[in-house]
Amino acid sequence: MKQPKISIIVPIYNVEKYLDECMLSLLNQTLEDIEIILVDDESSDNCPKMCDEYANKDKRVKVVHKKNGGLGLARNSGLDVATGEYVAFIDSDDFIDLDMMETLYHVAISEKADVVRCGLKFYSANCFKERHDVITKQVFRGRNQVDDFLLDFVGPKPECKRDVKYMVSACCCIHSRKLIEEYKLRFMSERLTLSEDLIWAIDLYTKAQCIVYLPYCFYAYRMNPTSITHNYNMDKYKRNHKFYALIEEKLSYCFPKERYINNILRSKFHYVRIAISNFARQ
Template sequence: MTNPKVSVIVPIYNVEKYLDECMVSLLNQTLEDIEIILVDDESPDNCPKMCDEYANKDKRVKVVHKKNGGLSFARNSGLDVATGEYVAFIDSDDFIDLDMMEHLYNVATEYNADEVRCGIKFYVGGKFTERHDVDKLTVFRGKEQVVDFMLDVVGPLPECKRDVKYMMSSCCCIHSRKVIEDNHIRFLSERECLSEDLIWDIDLFSKMNCVVYVPECHYAYRMNPSSLTHQYSREKYQRNYNFFEILEEKLAGILAKEKYELHLLRSQMLYFRNSISGFVHNNGNVKDDVRYVLNDNFWKRLFSLYPFKRLPLKQRVYYTLAKLKSPTLMIILAKLK
């Protein structure tokens, strides 16, 4: 029996409301030669039973029941049993176009790609907003081009108008399982490291020879403001430090500092803005929380290192005002965003 073309790994926790919509989009893929691995992360709702019912109805569905360990470890459990040529990750409250797997797999085969990415469409209130990072099929071939792409995923150079040139995500793509297994790549726990997807991306890209980006937005990301992804706290803010320590350690193991430093600093600047915005929209003790960020020596060091004059005007004005350390001003700017 031949291995499936793609293993689709779906971590599941407390998503009874959305699971059927996700599964309809997977079970009806135009690429039928796939396996769907449902990883029940000790979900407290009806999801474990639903998973078993899906497996009973379709032989392509595998179910892993495990003790709760979080999204990253659930993905790792899926990787441990995956047999496909390529691997895809789908979050269980999201859904995908019916031709996503066929399109990405065909491109991967045509270009002998280690990874193929597509665009994302954000799903809010029944409406889609598409994000296109490329306007045509784009190939990054050879170590140098893939590393340059990786650095732009970390953070763009100062002159770039977008704070995010290419979105980091493990979900809007298919990855070579051979590259993953040959290099023993697994996810770090999101409970210890913010943006575990970015660390995953770096581990992968550093071992890849060809990445292809297609402009089509096949992945529907459900925006849920009440989800863990969008909650903010000082504890979550403090995890920035550990994340950036791991991120720089990964980059330093691959490249000279002068090659990655500006990309890393731009990434840190975005986290500064997102931290301010996160506290402002969290309905907590907003002014004290924003002041807490503004007085953090981490950002003082960042502001002393970054070439702000090279930034586009909008970003340059924002960070110039941030140096004034006025919580009221930062709150106003965050609400205007």
């Protein structure tokens, strides 16, 4: 069987009201040479049946049914069966433009990139609000440029007017599966740390030699108030401490402390503001 150009991994947990919209955007991609891996994380709604129905209708769809373990471990289950040249992660309550995978893949091949990222648009009440991290195509090539990008990804320098220079998401991008498997990279569970996406990015970007950032907002992020991103609880403080200790440990292997400390502090200040805001809304 021919190797797919991209494996799209979709962790699924109790999202039956959104899953059809997500899947329509994947099945109708202009890049047809893909595989779609649906990871049912022990959903209690109609999602397991829906996943199997999609697989019966389209041979590009694979289904993994697993015991509930959360988003990060569901992505890992998808990685274990992925066969594509590149890997994409799509959250099952979101959806993407039909030309997203084709555009990112062609850029990855032409630039020999390990990662190609794009912008996203927030979706709520049938309206979109685009977030542009770059206004033109940016290519970060070689260790110095990729390191600078990574540290800005952790947290921008004090002079940056945005608390977040680059959106910390593993979803609005494709990643070299060869690089992932060469270094045996996998996600941590979000139940153990504050942001599994940032830990993933540090592990991957410290190995990457080329990252491309496109200005197009292909990814539609649904503003879902019930998602784990928008929920607040006291346990997040414990995970917050572990999270930043882990970030500092990982960065210390690659950089002197004076190189990354301001980036971590900026990220911490941003988190505190978000936590206070979420608490006030409850």
